[in-house]
Amino acid sequence: xxxxxxxxxxxxxxxxxxxxxxxxxxxxxxxxxxxxxxxxxxxxxxxxxxxxxxxxxxxxxxxxxxxxxxxxxxxxxxxxxxxxxxxxxxxxxxxxxxxxxxxxxxxxxxxxxxxxxxxxxxxxxxxxxxxxxxxxxxxxxxxxxxxxxxxxxxxxxxxxxxx
Amino acid sequence: xxxxxxxxxxxxxxxxxxxxxxxxxxxxxxxxxxxxxxxxxxxxxxxxxxxxxxxxxxxxxxxxxxxxxxxxxxxxxxxxxxxxxxxxxxxxxxxxxxxxxxxxxxxxxxxxxxxxxxxxxxxxxxxxxxxxxxxxxxxxxxxxxxxxxxxxxxxxxxxxxxxxxxxxxxxxxxxxxxxxxxxxxxxxxxxxxxxxxxxxxxxxxxxxxxxxxxxxxxxxxxxxxxxxxxxxxxxxxxxxxxxxxxxxxxxxxxxxxxxxxxxxxxxxxxxxxxxxxxxxxxxxxxxxxxxxxxxxxxxxxxxxxxxxxxxxxxxxxxxxxxxxxxxxxxxxxxxxxxxxxxxxxxxxxxxxxxxxxxxxxxxxxxxxxxxxxxxxxxxxxxxxxxxxxxxxxxxxxxxxxxxxxxxxxxxxxxxxxxxxxxxxxxxxxxxxxxxxxxxxxxxxxxxxxxxxxxxxxxxxxxxxxxxxxxxxxxxxxxxxxxxxxxxxxxxxxxxxxxxxxxxxxxxxxxxxxxxxxxxxxxxxxxxxxxxxxxxxxxxxxxxxxxxxxxxxxxxxxxxxxxxxxxxxxxxxxxxxxxxxxxxxxxxxxxxxxxxxxxxxxxxxxxxxxxxxxxxxxxxxxxxxxxxxxxxxxxxxxxxxxxxxxxxxxxxxxxxxxxxxxxxxxxxxxxxxxxxxxxxxxxxxxxxxxxxxxxxxxxxxxxxxxxxxxxxxxxxxxxxxxxxxxxxxxxxxxxxxxxxxxxxxxxxxxxxxxxxxxxxxxxxxxxxxxxxxxxxxxxxxxxxxxxxxxxxxxxxxxxxxxxxxx
Numbered sequence: 001x002x003x004x005x006x007x008x009x010x011x012x013x014x015x016x017x018x019x020x021x022x023x024x025x026x027x028x029x030x031x032x033x034x035x036x037x038x039x040x041x042x043x044x045x046x047x048x049x050x051x052x053x054x055x056x057x058x059x060x061x062x063x064x065x066x067x068x069x070x071x072x073x074x075x076x077x078x079x080x081x082x083x084x085x086x087x088x089x090x091x092x093x094x095x096x097x098x099x100x101x102x103x104x105x106x107x108x109x110x111x112x113x114x115x116x117x118x119x120x121x122x123x124x125x126x127x128x129x130x131x132x133x134x135x136x137x138x139x140x141x142x143x144x145x146x147x148x149x150x151x152x153x154x155x156x157x158x159x160x161x162x163x
Numbered sequence: 164x165x166x167x168x169x170x171x172x173x174x175x176x177x178x179x180x181x182x183x184x185x186x187x188x189x190x191x192x193x194x195x196x197x198x199x200x201x202x203x204x205x206x207x208x209x210x211x212x213x214x215x216x217x218x219x220x221x222x223x224x225x226x227x228x229x230x231x232x233x234x235x236x237x238x239x240x241x242x243x244x245x246x247x248x249x250x251x252x253x254x255x256x257x258x259x260x261x262x263x264x265x266x267x268x269x270x271x272x273x274x275x276x277x278x279x280x281x282x283x284x285x286x287x288x289x290x291x292x293x294x295x296x297x298x299x300x301x302x303x304x305x306x307x308x309x310x311x312x313x314x315x316x317x318x319x320x321x322x323x324x325x326x327x328x329x330x331x332x333x334x335x336x337x338x339x340x341x342x343x344x345x346x347x348x349x350x351x352x353x354x355x356x357x358x359x360x361x362x363x364x365x366x367x368x369x370x371x372x373x374x375x376x377x378x379x380x381x382x383x384x385x386x387x388x389x390x391x392x393x394x395x396x397x398x399x400x401x402x403x404x405x406x407x408x409x410x411x412x413x414x415x416x417x418x419x420x421x422x423x424x425x426x427x428x429x430x431x432x433x434x435x436x437x438x439x440x441x442x443x444x445x446x447x448x449x450x451x452x453x454x455x456x457x458x459x460x461x462x463x464x465x466x467x468x469x470x471x472x473x474x475x476x477x478x479x480x481x482x483x484x485x486x487x488x489x490x491x492x493x494x495x496x497x498x499x500x501x502x503x504x505x506x507x508x509x510x511x512x513x514x515x516x517x518x519x520x521x522x523x524x525x526x527x528x529x530x531x532x533x534x535x536x537x538x539x540x541x542x543x544x545x546x547x548x549x550x551x552x553x554x555x556x557x558x559x560x561x562x563x564x565x566x567x568x569x570x571x572x573x574x575x576x577x578x579x580x581x582x583x584x585x586x587x588x589x590x591x592x593x594x595x596x597x598x599x600x601x602x603x604x605x606x607x608x609x610x611x612x613x614x615x616x617x618x619x620x621x622x623x624x625x626x627x628x629x630x631x632x633x634x635x636x637x638x639x640x641x642x643x644x645x646x647x648x649x650x651x652x653x654x655x656x657x658x659x660x661x662x663x664x665x666x667x668x669x670x671x672x673x674x675x676x677x678x679x680x681x682x683x684x685x686x687x688x689x690x691x692x693x694x695x696x697x698x699x700x701x702x703x704x705x706x707x708x709x710x711x712x713x714x715x716x717x718x719x720x721x722x723x724x725x726x727x728x729x730x731x732x733x734x735x736x737x738x739x740x741x742x743x744x745x746x747x748x749x750x751x752x753x754x755x756x757x758x759x760x761x762x763x764x765x766x767x768x769x770x771x772x773x774x775x776x777x778x779x780x781x782x783x784x785x786x787x788x789x790x791x792x793x794x795x796x797x798x799x800x801x802x803x804x805x806x807x808x809x810x811x812x813x814x815x816x817x818x819x820x821x822x823x824x825x826x827x828x829x830x831x832x833x834x835x836x837x838x839x840x841x842x843x844x845x846x847x848x849x850x851x852x853x854x855x856x857x858x859x860x861x862x863x864x865x866x867x868x869x870x871x872x873x874x875x876x877x878x879x880x881x882x883x884x885x886x887x888x889x890x891x892x893x894x895x896x897x898x899x900x901x902x903x904x905x906x907x908x909x910x911x912x913x914x915x916x917x918x919x920x921x922x923x924x925x926x927x928x929x930x931x932x933x934x935x936x937x938x939x940x941x942x943x944x945x946x947x948x949x950x951x952x953x954x955x956x957x958x959x960x961x962x963x964x965x966x967x968x
Contacts, residue, residue: 025849026849026850028890028892072801075573078564082456084508100573102567104569104796105796107794143743151894153452
């Protein structure tokens with residue numbers, strides 16, 4: 001009976017070590033959103049304008065392959081959202097929304113890229129059928145994934161005004 | 164000639180019948196190694212389950228025993244149980260001498276040998292603890308109090324809510340059963356705790372490994388079986404007042420019970436009230452992504468909470484019939500960390516939140532769980548019939564300030580029938596029943612056949628959609644047999660068939676979203692779920708073998724178990740704002756099956772005991788929520804898409820548990836656990852499974868004596884817990900560093916008149932170490948574990964006798 005036990009334990013240990021040491025090559029790194037490149041836009045606390053377009057300038061990178069990204073802009077008149085960034089921005093006084101602007105979009109990134117500098121032109125209309133959009137504090141949210149499904153997020157506090 | 168044979172046969176039959184009616188008495192004596200009478204020893208005859216207790220002179224008497232062969236079991240605390248085969252009337256009288264028992268691996272000295280016997284007879288690996296253990300290891304919730312056991316870990320949400328994890332499996336892969344009825348709630352959510360009152364529990368049995376035969380679908384990872392075995396003594400009225408306090412979250416709790424019995428009628432009443440403030444972490448800020456959120460006086464903002472629980476049970480107990488009703492209502496309210504809702508950083512009104520550490524502001528969760536259970540047992544000579552009937556209602560609400568996520572309107576319309584701040588609401592009604600027929604064919608063979616069924620009705624509410632409303636019913640039946648070849652060797656096997664059906668209801672958003680076709684944008688109420696109907700059937704089986712020698716015991720078990728996909732896995736189609744994930748169900752999923760091999764080796768000597776329990780587990784189609792590389796604008800509101808998929812998964816691991824008695828009063832112990840999981844196919848091939856606990860070990864020193872000054876059973880224990888780093892992760896997890904923590908426990912009983920007042924003290928995280936728990940719900944936003952916590956628990960029993968009329 002003792003030998004049975006020894007064989008059992010030994011074979012289990014062997015199995016364990018076998019699995020632990022065979023460290024299969026899997027990607028365990030998240031992609032990155034770089035806002036330190038020259039001309040990166042928008043930055044935390046930046047201002048955008050209704051009725052105008054701007055170029056999204058961010059550097060995305062991953063150790064293996066990038067996946068896709070999305071942008072989400074929504075009002076922060078009640079200051080519910082906090083940016084994910086170190087710097088703090090000054091908020092305008094809290095207010096109730098009347099006709100706030102919102103934008104959601106998803107974007108594909110070409111297959112096989114490890115680096116991608118965004119060059120998307122984003123237009124912010126000045127209003128809709130309910131009238132002009134509300135001025136004030138907005139939250140600009142960027143989500144990025146890599147091919148394996150690792151993700152990274154940046155939430156920026158911005159302001160959007162009518163010029 | 165034939166007439167003569169007939170006559171002989173008839174005479175023989177009559178002789179047999181008259182003989183069968185003759186009853187005998189079994190008398191005997193039980194002594195210890197020093198020839199002293201062992202008063203209080205239990206003597207039981209199986210399979211008739213007739214018993215008696217040894218008196219002061221060491222004698223016992225069991226009346227009305229028919230002729231035959233029986234298994235006799237003689238047990239007393241601290242002594243080796245004697246089991247023998249006896250024939251009546253030949254082996255009359257029966258005398259036995261009990262030897263002192265070996266050191267066992269119970270974490271606590273149990274009041275009878277129930278735990279040890281169960282472990283030796285069960286082919287799956289089990290841990291059994293009683294209420295004393297729970298008091299000595301009192302944590303913020305039942306699971307936290309059980310976390311020290313080998314193979315048991317938790318997923319924590321704040322200081323008062325924890326989910327069970329057995330060998331790395333959790334959620335709907337672990338069954339929690341209370342009084343025979345499967346506890347049904349919203350188990351799928353990582354931020355949903357377990358609605359159990361740990362003060363109302365007398366025994367917890369943890370089965371590590373697949374136990375589908377007796378528990379059906381979901382028992383793929385294991386079972387936490389909560390029992391109320393206690394029966395008040397005849398003609399008595401008694402109770403306990405339990406008081407507890409914790410310094411870390413300024414917790415105050417009390418649980419008061421009152422129970423009594425008059426002949427065959429008994430009743431038991433309990434009320435538990437808990438209230439706690441925000442818990443403290445050894446840090447002055449928390450890094451939510453790159454943003455550093457300052458926290459006030461180490462208090463993790465808005466993690467206060469409370470519980471109000473009521474229990475009432477009553478029943479009748481007769482020799483051949485027992486029936487008991489359990490009525491309970493467990494109600495809790497607890498806050499979520501205010502600087503983040505799920506994974507999203509939030510602005511905090513510090514004036515509001517830091518005003519008091521005890522108030523609960525948004526966001527918070529409120530859960531009410533009502534249960535009514537009846538357990539009945541009819542006992543005949545060799546046959547017993549048990550029935551469990553249960554009704555449960557689980558009502559959960561999650562509240563947070565209305566925020567127009569995605570395409571929700573910025574201004575909440577006044578025409579809707581729910582509060583804008585009600586984020587999610589789930590209401591579940593469950594009707595369940597079990598029948599078990601047990602037949603002791605002879606002293607060696609024991610059969611059980613049984614059936615169980617349940618019906619579920621689930622409703623949803625609130626502004627956020629994640630799962631649809633659904634109805635579900637399931638039915639299962641099984642046969643199980645246990646055969647004892649000799650005293651040492653037991654084989655058990657079982658087979659079970661299950662059938663289940665699930666119907667989901669259609670759901671459309673309460674707000675419109677812009678659908679873009681070519682360049683035209685039109686606004687639609689998006690349909691999130693359709694009417695899905697699925698049926699599932701499955702066979703599961705298991706075979707186990709136990710071999711128990713004096714000092715060695717071996718067990719092995721092989722089995723197949725399964726799980727019916729839950730509504731969320733089949734029909735989720737919404738954004739889980741707690742996790743930034745757009746979760747998409749798959750209506751074509753097949754029932755998850757699991758093959759598992761379990762083994763266990765235990766060695767007990769007078770001064771040394773060791774046990775190891777390895778397992779190997781394979782899932783051909785593990786249901787996994789796969790984070791894809793996609794984002795979705797319309798249905799997912801720009802969030803990353805998570806798809807439910809199935810992949811092959813291999814898991815293996817082991818627990819080790821050893822004690823060494825250096826001196827009579829001083830004992831060293833080690834408890835270790837390890838799990839490895841790997842996905843063998845699918846998009847995450849090579850990755851582990853989410854919430855995989857890292858390897859860990861507890862080194863323990865325990866000092867205990869029967870008496871010291873005025874203290875009875877005093878103990879002092881020091882636990883040094885080392886947890887390895889978890890580098891084996893799957894998106895969106897983060898690697899977590901290893902850590903070590905020191906916990907201290909001390910206590911004992913103080914005799915006040917005739918009552919023993921039990922006192923237990925603990926110091927958790929003695930050095931106020933800052934560390935992260937890989938399986939904490941808040942791990943992804945870098946919230947450290949609670950700092951130093953001093954816990955006190957006092958249990959004061961009281962009792963009185965009723966007048967005998």
